Amino acid sequence: MRYIEPHGHMVSRTTDDYQAMTMAGCAAICEPAFWAGFDRKSADGFYDYFCQLTQHEPKRAAKFGLPHYCWLCINPKESEDVALANDVLALIPQFLKSPTVLGIGEIGLNKNTRNEMKILEQHIELAVKYDQLILVHTPHLEDKRKGTRLIMDALKANGVVKPERVIIDHVEEHTIGEVLDAGFWAGITLYPESKATPVRAVDMLENFASQRVWLNSACDWGVSDPIAVPKAAQEMRRRGHSAAAIDSLVYGNPVRFLSQCPNFKDPAALKS
């Protein structure tokens, strides 16, 4: 089996995880910028982080034969500090020239505040200005449905963003339908405790068939599983789905979305 991990925070993972992912069939990994678990105090911290994402982590992944790509932003958990967020936004354009950058992400909302909305709108404008793909983080738990709707409103209000160039991640049963109906891609995140389990993810896939869905582990420094995507593939296999249907979901779909960015290379094409 082969798959793409379209959302993994590998800077928080060990080399054992790279090894396990590779052995499970991972062919490429994409790493959105995210919250470190604590608030960074200055834009300098983000400069170093963006260097890590664009320069150091691709080398670490390459030791396991894995192409590594990244997304850049200030995560909504840190965008309450508007002055800091503006300083970080000003840093991003210079890194967009890096050959492994896929776009702007993971942007979005956390607690659905006015300041988070302001910085989300600025990220959307930045993506439009530099013709970048967008990866959206939707809020956790009780804040998800409201935040997902606010985010979709902001994307639509921009007027220029093409929904097929946006993936709205961390959808669950109460948000996936609205996201797909609006023309966006939907990401299902597989977490052991929150978001979706592999079993629920496959239920969603069976109920909301779409060519615009991907699965990801979003593995990070918290309770998460870097090989959650192949576990969902295994659940599909148990239920009798064909190998072609599984490949289309865990490999074909992310390749189709990511190939909208010229920096992304289909790993299968690279090997041929």
Place this chain on the structure above:
Amino acid sequence: MSSPHPLSGTPPRSREQVAELHFMDARYKLLDLAAFLDRLERASGGDDHRIRGLRQALPLLLEKGDGRVAKILSLWSDPSAAPIEKSDTKAATGVWPGIK
């Protein structure tokens, strides 16, 4: 909520086949939930908003029809539409604190 569109190629299944695949998983989770409710009974104090939300979700499990997960997640969701001025926390608790 959008209407489901079943994935083409999804193999048809009998309830027996679903039970073969997932009954034991559902069984241990139900027993864990029962044990959690027993643990609450043995503890002092009242229900906070999370426990109120959980108790309100339980009857939804026995409703007829599909869509139980979406109904429960919606029950626990913040029903407001406008952004808030400021939050004093970054964290979510799992159930909207305003639930009655």
